Amino acid sequence: MSKYVSKMSELKIELDKKPSVLKGNYSPQDWWDLPVEFHDGNWCFPGKPEVLQELGFPNPRKWAATDADWQLPADWKKTISDGLQSRLKKYRSMKLFLDSCIRCGACADKCHFFLGTGDPKNMPVLRAELLRSVYRNDFPLVEKILKGFSGARQLTPEVIKEWHMYFNQCTECRRCSVFCPLGIDTAEITMLVRELLNLIGVNNNWILAPVANCNRTGNHLGIEPHTFVQNIESLADDVKELTGVAVNPTFNRKGAEVLFITPSGDVFGDPGVYTMMGYMLLFHHVGLDYTISTYASEGGNFGMFTSNDMMKKINAKMYHEAERLGVKWMLGGECGHMWRVVNQYMSTMNGPADFLEQPVSPITGTRFSNAAATKMVHIVEFTADLIHHKKLKLDPKRNDHLRTTFHDSCNIARGMGMFEEPRYVLNNVCNTFHEMPENTIREKTFCCGSGSGLNAEEYMEIRMKGGLPRAHAVKYVKERHKVDSLVTICAIDRASLTPLMKYWNPGVAVYGLHELVGNALIMDGEKKRTTDLRENTMAGFEDGGDDEE
Amino acid sequence: MKKILMPFVMVIVLALIPYLAVHYAGLTYLFGVIVPYTAAAVLVLGVLWRLFNWMRRPVPFCIPTTCGQEKSFAWIKHNPIENPTNSWQAGIRVLTEVLFFRSLFRNTKAEWHKDANLAYGSHKWLWLGGLVFHWSLLIIVLRHARFFFVMVPGFVDILDYADGFFDIILPTFYVTDALALAAVTFLFVRRLRDAKMRILSLPTDYFPLFLIGAIVVVGVLMRYVVRLNIMPVKDQMLRLVNFSFDAPGEIGTLFYVHIFLVSVLAIYFPFSKLMHAGAIFLSPTRNLANNSRIKRHINPWNKDIKFKTYSEYEDDYRDKMKKANLPLEKQ
Numbered sequence: 043m044s045k046y047v048s049k050m051s052e053l054k055i056e057l058d059k060k061p062s063v064l065k066g067n068y069s070p071q072d073w074w075d076l077p078v079e080f081h082d083g084n085w086c087f088p089g090k091p092e093v094l095q096e097l098g099f100p101n102p103r104k105w106a107a108t109d110a111d112w113q114l115p116a117d118w119k120k121t122i123s124d125g126l127q128s129r130l131k132k133y134r135s136m137k138l139f140l141d142s143c144i145r146c147g148a149c150a151d152k153c154h155f156f157l158g159t160g161d162p163k164n165m166p167v168l169r170a171e172l173l174r175s176v177y178r179n180d181f182p183l184v185e186k187i188l189k190g191f192s193g194a195r196q197l198t199p200e201v202i203k204e205w206h207m208y209f210n211q212c213t214e215c216r217r218c219s220v221f222c223p224l225g226i227d228t229a230e231i232t233m234l235v236r237e238l239l240n241l242i243g244v245n246n247n248w249i250l251a252p253v254a255n256c257n258r259t260g261n262h263l264g265i266e267p268h269t270f271v272q273n274i275e276s277l278a279d280d281v282k283e284l285t286g287v288a289v290n291p292t293f294n295r296k297g298a299e300v301l302f303i304t305p306s307g308d309v310f311g312d313p314g315v316y317t318m319m320g321y322m323l324l325f326h327h328v329g330l331d332y333t334i335s336t337y338a339s340e341g342g343n344f345g346m347f348t349s350n351d352m353m354k355k356i357n358a359k360m361y362h363e364a365e366r367l368g369v370k371w372m373l374g375g376e377c378g379h380m381w382r383v384v385n386q387y388m389s390t391m392n393g394p395a396d397f398l399e400q401p402v403s404p405i406t407g408t409r410f411s412n413a414a415a416t417k418m419v420h421i422v423e424f425t426a427d428l429i430h431h432k433k434l435k436l437d438p439k440r441n442d443h444l445r446t447t448f449h450d451s452c453n454i455a456r457g458m459g460m461f462e463e464p465r466y467v468l469n470n471v472c473n474t475f476h477e478m479p480e481n482t483i484r485e486k487t488f489c490c491g492s493g494s495g496l497n498a499e500e501y502m503e504i505r506m507k508g509g510l511p512r513a514h515a516v517k518y519v520k521e522r523h524k525v526d527s528l529v530t531i532c533a534i535d536r537a538s539l540t541p542l543m544k545y546w547n548p549g550v551a552v553y554g555l556h557e558l559v560g561n562a563l564i565m566d567g568e569k570k571r572t573t574d575l576r577e578n579t580m581a582g583f584e585d586g587g588d589d590e591e
Numbered sequence: 592m593k594k595i596l597m598p599f600v601m602v603i604v605l606a607l608i609p610y611l612a613v614h615y616a617g618l619t620y621l622f623g624v625i626v627p628y629t630a631a632a633v634l635v636l637g638v639l640w641r642l643f644n645w646m647r648r649p650v651p652f653c654i655p656t657t658c659g660q661e662k663s664f665a666w667i668k669h670n671p672i673e674n675p676t677n678s679w680q681a682g683i684r685v686l687t688e689v690l691f692f693r694s695l696f697r698n699t700k701a702e703w704h705k706d707a708n709l710a711y712g713s714h715k716w717l718w719l720g721g722l723v724f725h726w727s728l729l730i731i732v733l734r735h736a737r738f739f740f741v742m743v744p745g746f747v748d749i750l751d752y753a754d755g756f757f758d759i760i761l762p763t764f765y766v767t768d769a770l771a772l773a774a775v776t777f778l779f780v781r782r783l784r785d786a787k788m789r790i791l792s793l794p795t796d797y798f799p800l801f802l803i804g805a806i807v808v809v810g811v812l813m814r815y816v817v818r819l820n821i822m823p824v825k826d827q828m829l830r831l832v833n834f835s836f837d838a839p840g841e842i843g844t845l846f847y848v849h850i851f852l853v854s855v856l857a858i859y860f861p862f863s864k865l866m867h868a869g870a871i872f873l874s875p876t877r878n879l880a881n882n883s884r885i886k887r888h889i890n891p892w893n894k895d896i897k898f899k900t901y902s903e904y905e906d907d908y909r910d911k912m913k914k915a916n917l918p919l920e921k922q
Contacts, residue, residue, distance in 0.1 A: 054707045063786040065703045070592070073790055132892055134648035135875045141645075142870030145796050148694075148717060150787045151701035157709060162790045171791070191597060193793040219656045223688065223695040223721070224867055225874035227656060257899055258907075267908050268915035294917050336917060337904045351896050358898040366901050386653050389887045412663050416884045423663055430666060459657030459674040459881060462667045481699050481711040485658040485673070514709050 046083040046502035062160025080107040083503030089250040101243025118242040149218035155211045158507035166218035166228040209235040213493035215452035237349040249495035252344045260339040261306035267336035286569030289326040298333035304375025305341040305533035316575045317554025338363035341380040347495040354391040371401035372418040378451035378532035406431040426463040435564040441472035443581040444527040450487035451532035471562040476523040482515035492538035513546035598798035609851035623839035630854030637861025651890040653883035656876040675880045724774035727767040738828040775804040809849040819843045
């Protein structure tokens with residue numbers, strides 16, 4: 043499937059054979075003595091020099107993680123330690139999380155990367171310890187007298203390599219922070235370390251190229267305005283062909299009531315495009331007065347995986363465009379980290395959005411008081427409210443060819459807490475829904491293994507290992523309930539769970555929730571529908587048998 | 592293993608210092624007056640400094656970890672503790688963490704089975720052990736209040752009565768003494784038995800366990816084995832709390848070992864992971880309400896940044912936008 047990962051059967055044997063701390067058959071060795079080894083499949087290509095130049099980022103050069111010399115800038119040590127000090131002053135969380143860990147080990151076996159790789163440095167406590175051991179070096183005298191007592195060590199190029207490896211084997215999913223008795227959130231530490239590494243040019247092209255694209259063209263995929271419009275219009279054509287209904291999206295239209303923003307993956311990538319078709323059918327169904335912007339054409343925010351400034355910069359376009367277009371409020375599509383940003387950062391960074399009104403559903407009259415400050419409503423909240431008020435004509439039988447389970451996206455789960463709305467919508471648009479095991483859903487959900495900008499092809503080995511716990515939970519419902527459809531509300535999930543399922547659970551397809559909504563919607567003036575939005579035949583709606591298949 | 596031996600030897604040496612110094616050199620004033628005062632000062636000032644040092648740093652973003660349903664519609668049940676929307680709810684969340692170790696209660700244990708099969712089972716031992724450890728120590732510390740007041744406060748009598756419920760030996764046997772020792776032993780053994788715990792533990796994890804264990808052991812020896820005369824001990828403690836710098840009277844040497852180890856713990860406390868006792872109240876993933884969509888959270892250093900504005904974007908793409916029939920600000 044990819045040259046960057048061995049076959050599933052081989053990987054299984056490798057994982058079964060290799061001793062690991064997870065299995066308890068690991069020979070005692072201190073973690074700081076374990077070597078850091080890069081090979082094909084466990085490192086992402088670094089940022090290309092031209093991408094760094096475009097972003098004005100330091101130390102553009104050609105290099106690879108497998109190089110012995112990473113060509114760090116001459117003053118890299120000072121840059122890192124000054125950078126750390128200044129961030130400790132800006133973030134209480136940082137200082138607290140570095141100071142207060144008691145190494146109780148509650149987080150140790152909660153990380154999907156640890157479960158998938160068995161590598162001790164993927165235990166969240168040790169991941170943070172990689173930084174803590176350097177941070178702790180404030181008492182050189184103590185360290186001299188009681189060598190090794192406090193677990194402090196020097197900052198060396200080896201440490202930088204170790205950081206690069208392990209802070210890119212963290213998807214900022216926050217599962218560890220659910221279990222931590224002190225609420226330590228490794229995502230905070232990972233965000234900070236990635237910011238520090240970017241200061242000395244240790245980076246990931248799969249993150250920085252989208253960031254540069256987003257600054258230039260308005261979206262991560264670098265789609266220019268005319269192509270963006272063409273793409274969505276061709277999706278509207280597909281909708282017309284499949285349903286006979288003309289949905290007419292508008293672009294950059296002033297005076298629309300709602301500005302709709304979704305990750306660009308929904309406009310361009312398979313299977314995200316079907317979710318986009320679902321959105322358009324829904325909006326048409328309820329007659330929503332909305333517009334899509336080609337400038338604020340990205341819901342996602344890879345700046346979040348780069349630096350605080352970059353997150354703010356990319357996010358700023360949303361309010362800027364909403365103000366220019368004079369809309370009343372904003373509606374956001376299905377995406378994970380987008381919603382972490384919108385829920386926990388947007389209003390703080392780029393608000394207040396006084397030029398917008400508190401969102402009110404024009405169809406049901408529901409006032410979204412939980413979005414009173416940001417003025418941005420989640421599409422699943424919007425749809426759940428519509429269904430609750432019986433404003434949608436739905437035929438869940440149209441999804442009878444799918445046996446579904448639901449994957450809670452990390453950021454929606456642990457950075458927002460939207461658990462019931464998607465289940466409510468899903469239960470109303472399909473008839474077969476089975477939950478994965480209790481310890482793998484809701485706030486305990488497992489990451490897809492490719493979040494936070496790690497979705498690169500060349501990173502396949504780590505992605506398939508990191509995704510194992512999620513895949514394994516899907517396998518559970520696949521075997522017990524014949525589940526064949528994994529429904530998500532995250533664009534990264536749609537892109538990354540697809541290969542993950544292909545690898546571990548062939549036969550399970552990945553769907554966006556609104557794709558199923560689109561399937562189930564009974565549109566006014568629609569033609570007889572025999573296939574779903576992917577042109578798969580629906581069960582019980584066959585077309586009189588004239589189909590050759 | 593050096594990681595374990597080093598702190599173990601340190602605690603033994605620390606226990607021997609006052610024993611030798613008092614027994615052979617008669618340094619009772621140093622260990623009965625000067626060291627305890629110094630330790631108390633370091634503890635109080637150190638903890639205050641650490642708390643101040645944390646609290647003076649801003650909390651730029653509202654980053655609670657949401658472990659329950661958000662507040663959205665009236666018809667969807669909101670989980671106000673695991674996903675608080677106001678400070679009261681967040682306060683309850685923090686208190687349940689502090690008093691009952693709420694997050695630890697969720698703990699699971701992952702197991703790897705053949706053929707890449709993962710299983711997760713409920714695993715409440717750490718929760719139970721931790722809870723017993725902290726609560727026992729708290730009750731033991733509160734019981735010690737009888738040494739600091741001429742008249743024993745009422746709550747101490749109640750605690751004494753409850754704690755001495757199993758009145759099977761003389762002097763009254765305290766359940767918490769046994770529980771604290773059992774919990775320390777558990778917390779130590781679990782660091783040895785599990786491969787994960789072995790590799791992630793540092794000497795600074797064993798040291799406080801050994802130190803607290805030693806303090807309890809010496810206390811138990813004084814009470815049940817050596818049967819130290821407690822009247823001079825109480826006299827000395829009363830002198831200390833009354834800021835009298837008089838020399839201590841005739842007290843058994845073990846008392847000096849006990850109070851010295853307590854002093855070491857007090858001095859070590861503000862500079863170590865033991866400060867988690869204060870940090871837990873400040874943890875932003877627990878003490879903030881998930882209301883950043885409802886109410887704007889203020890970042891005191893919110894930095895101005897330059898982003899690509901719409902007009903710059905239109906300048907870049909005007910021709911292409913025109914061809915695509917997109918509305919333009921400038922023709």
